Amino acid sequence: MSTVEAVEARSGARRGRRTRRLRATLAPYGLVLPGGLWLAIFFVAPMVAMLLLSLQTGNIISGFQQTLHVATYENVVRTYHTELVRSLVYGLIVSAVTIVLAYPMAYWIAFHGGSRKSTYLFLTLLPFFVSFLIRTLSWNFLLADNGLILGQLKSWGIVSQDFHVLATPFAVIAGLTYNFFPFMLLPLYVALERIDKSMVEAATDLYAGRTQRFLRIVLPLSIPGVFAGVLLVFVPASSDFINASILGGTNTTMIGNVIQTEYFTNNDYPSASALAFVLMAILLIGIFAYARALGTKDVLEASAG
Amino acid sequence: MLMSDDLEPTGIDPAIIRGLSARRVTRRSLLAGAGSLGAAALVSACGGVSGVSKKSKVSNGAVQSYWSKQHKTPGFVFASWPLYIDVNPHNRSDHPSLDRFTRMTGMKVKYEEVIQDDDSFIGKIEPILKVGQSTGYDLVILENGPLYIGRLMDAGWLVPLDHSKLPNFAKYAAAKVKNPSYDPGNKYTVAWQSGFTGIGYNPKLTGREITSFEDLFDPKFKGKVGMLADIMELPSFALNGMGYDSETATEADWKKARDKLMQQKNAGMVRKYYEQDYIQDLSRGNTWLSMAWSGDIFQANASGAKDLKFVIPKEGGNIWTDNLAIPKGAANAFDAITYMNYVYEPRAAAIMAEGINYITPVPSCRSYVRSDAAKAKGSARQTLEYIADNPLVFPTADEYAHTHHFPNLTSAQIPVWENMFEPIYQS
Numbered sequence: 001m002s003t004v005e006a007v008e009a010r011s012g013a014r015r016g017r018r019t020r021r022l023r024a025t026l027a028p029y030g031l032v033l034p035g036g037l038w039l040a041i042f043f044v045a046p047m048v049a050m051l052l053l054s055l056q057t058g059n060i061i062s063g064f065q066q067t068l069h070v071a072t073y074e075n076v077v078r079t080y081h082t083e084l085v086r087s088l089v090y091g092l093i094v095s096a097v098t099i100v101l102a103y104p105m106a107y108w109i110a111f112h113g114g115s116r117k118s119t120y121l122f123l124t125l126l127p128f129f130v131s132f133l134i135r136t137l138s139w140n141f142l143l144a145d146n147g148l149i150l151g152q153l154k155s156w157g158i159v160s161q162d163f164h165v166l167a168t169p170f171a172v173i174a175g176l177t178y179n180f181f182p183f184m185l186l187p188l189y190v191a192l193e194r195i196d197k198s199m200v201e202a203a204t205d206l207y208a209g210r211t212q213r214f215l216r217i218v219l220p221l222s223i224p225g226v227f228a229g230v231l232l233v234f235v236p237a238s239s240d241f242i243n244a245s246i247l248g249g250t251n252t253t254m255i256g257n258v259i260q261t262e263y264f265t266n267n268d269y270p271s272a273s274a275l276a277f278v279l280m281a282i283l284l285i286g287i288f289a290y291a292r293a294l295g296t297k298d299v300l301e302a303s304a305g
Numbered sequence: 306m307l308m309s310d311d312l313e314p315t316g317i318d319p320a321i322i323r324g325l326s327a328r329r330v331t332r333r334s335l336l337a338g339a340g341s342l343g344a345a346a347l348v349s350a351c352g353g354v355s356g357v358s359k360k361s362k363v364s365n366g367a368v369q370s371y372w373s374k375q376h377k378t379p380g381f382v383f384a385s386w387p388l389y390i391d392v393n394p395h396n397r398s399d400h401p402s403l404d405r406f407t408r409m410t411g412m413k414v415k416y417e418e419v420i421q422d423d424d425s426f427i428g429k430i431e432p433i434l435k436v437g438q439s440t441g442y443d444l445v446i447l448e449n450g451p452l453y454i455g456r457l458m459d460a461g462w463l464v465p466l467d468h469s470k471l472p473n474f475a476k477y478a479a480a481k482v483k484n485p486s487y488d489p490g491n492k493y494t495v496a497w498q499s500g501f502t503g504i505g506y507n508p509k510l511t512g513r514e515i516t517s518f519e520d521l522f523d524p525k526f527k528g529k530v531g532m533l534a535d536i537m538e539l540p541s542f543a544l545n546g547m548g549y550d551s552e553t554a555t556e557a558d559w560k561k562a563r564d565k566l567m568q569q570k571n572a573g574m575v576r577k578y579y580e581q582d583y584i585q586d587l588s589r590g591n592t593w594l595s596m597a598w599s600g601d602i603f604q605a606n607a608s609g610a611k612d613l614k615f616v617i618p619k620e621g622g623n624i625w626t627d628n629l630a631i632p633k634g635a636a637n638a639f640d641a642i643t644y645m646n647y648v649y650e651p652r653a654a655a656i657m658a659e660g661i662n663y664i665t666p667v668p669s670c671r672s673y674v675r676s677d678a679a680k681a682k683g684s685a686r687q688t689l690e691y692i693a694d695n696p697l698v699f700p701t702a703d704e705y706a707h708t709h710h711f712p713n714l715t716s717a718q719i720p721v722w723e724n725m726f727e728p729i730y731q732s
Contacts, residue, residue, distance in 0.1 A: 250575050253732050
């Protein structure tokens with residue numbers, strides 16, 4: 001091989017390596033592109049439109065003008081802070097209650113479900129084959145003040161004549177808990193199911209008792225599931241409006257109901273958009289604070305899992 | 306034989322159930338709302354479409370020159386609500402009153418039940434009117450109120466009416482629908498049908514007859530009262546109940562009404578502010594008395610909840626009116642106004658009253674209903690007599706005097722009104 005040929009061969013190899021490296025650099029972008037475009041079109045564009053809308057002034061009759069009227073934000077927060085706080089409190093309560101209810105169940109299915117695991121999971125999801133609207137409406141029917149359940153209890157004298165469940169905060173929170181329960185159960189189950197049983201065995205070999213095994217092995221490893229579950233429950237629960245409007249009463253209005261009314265009934269699009277953004281900001285800040293508290297690593301694992 | 310054919314041999318004519326049912330419930334419909342993101346919303350969402358033209362002052366000359374150019378066409382397109390006209394019991398898509406109109410005038414009516422609620426229908430036609438095109442409808446039915454038909458009036462999107470073409474209206478229309486506060490001089494609209502907002506109650510639960518607005522504040526009914534979460538109904542009802550006239554009340558009166566409603570809420574009187582589902586809670590006994598639309602209570606009675614009663618508070622209640630109007634760009638305005646005149650002819654009004662059973666705008670059609678009843682036999686006769694004596698079809702002068710329309714708010718007043726009353730039910 002002549003020197004010339006050798007030089008050419010080397011440079012050819014370098015060129016090939018460079019193309020490969022370029023392709024390797026671009027590949028991830030290519031993979032991200034379709035999803036990224038989808039998000040850009042269907043998520044970012046409406047968001048920008050909403051943001052602009054929230055800064056408009058005017059009314060439905062004489063039309064809306066694009067301005068930079070940030071006072072709308074101040075105004076909606078001042079007017080509706082009660083409903084904002086109430087929604088977040090309901091969301092927190094619902095998250096806590098669903099954890100308490102779903103954790104033991106997910107644990108049992110994951111560790112003791114045996115070959116029927118999927119059957120049990122299917123059973124917990126069975127009610128969700130019926131529209132949640134219909135299910136919530138049927139609670140409205142079942143829990144009527146003198147209906148099937150309360151009417152009977154009242155006739156037996158177990159509860160007082162004045163007792164009612166509907167139109168109370170309890171009814172709304174119970175409805176939310178009922179509707180969002182599987183969103184807690186599933187991620188918890190996935191996290192618990194992933195735990196390597198030999199780790200628990202190793203702990204037993206090292207003389208860890210039941211409590212120690214749970215607190216030091218199972219619980220920490222299931223934290224990503226808790227995080228994902230809270231994310232899936234807290235966010236939609238705090239912005240829900242169906243439960244409050246079907247099961248609620250006078251002082252149970254949530255921020256979702258307010259946004260709904262502002263938009264569809266009052267046609268006050270700027271206020272509705274501003275409220276939606278305020279809610280989103282609060283939820284994002286809340287979630288980041290929560291992620292920090294649980295540790296970023298766990299969170300990443302949660303999102304990866 | 307339009308009349309007796311209409312009647313079925315069972316107790317109450319289904320037409321009554323159909324007609325008296327509240328077809329207007331979905332206006333504020335919560336669940337429909339999610340899907341009814343109106344075109345208007347989208348238009349305004351797209352970066353500040355600037356305002357529509359302000360209420361155009363229409364000169365008489367312009368009205369006359371417009372109408373002088375309108376001529377008879379083969380027919381017109383009529384946008385209406387479901388179950389809002391008389392039907393032939395043997396063929397639901399056949400409407401005797403419209404057939405009669407076609408026989409008399411040679412004009413065909415394309416009757417389309419396309420309006421489910423005011424908001425979304427207005428939302429649908431607004432963008433079309435905004436760009437000056439024809440909606441494809443020559444006649445529409447929309448409710449009175451600054452947010453409904455008032456919106457189209459203010460924007461100048463309705464054709465001003467030539468009253469020389471409406472002699473029947475001048476002669477036979479009820480005083481209540483002539484020169485209404487929402488359309489002085491009936492410049493753009495004439496009434497189609499009306500209905501009342503009062504108190505629905507179950508005497509077995511309340512233990513007494515309800516007569517007064519003040520009954521909604523009786524501590525004995527704590528937590529058992531239902532109110533409507535409606536930005537026009539709730540405040541107007543309070544104003545009328547407190548002895549003001551909702552049409553003329555001042556801002557100072559509004560404040561008093563707000564305080565009264567707030568006090569009712571803070572005292573725990575109100576179980577819930579209902580969008581439209583109050584009738585379920587009322588018939589299940591969850592509420593004992595509730596603000597209610599007359600038609601709902603009637604339907605509840607007809608479908609089994611016999612205990613429920615309806616009353617217009619002695620201090621006063623609300624009346625709403627659905628109106629006929631011709632949208633700008635209508636191709637067959639002449640036929641449409643001919644029909645407007647037709648519905649005020651007592652014979653035609655009687656056919657419709659027997660089929661629709663809301664408050665007819667033509668009180669004198671009652672004699673036709675009576676004579677139809679005299680000619681009919683058996684249960685058909687009973688039904689027609691029931692309609693003829695029904696104060697919800699033919700209200701007494703007293704009921705008219707005690708009920709008022711929603712105030713005709715200006716666009717500057719609307720936010721004041723909303724800020725005052727919204728916090729009552731938005732909590």
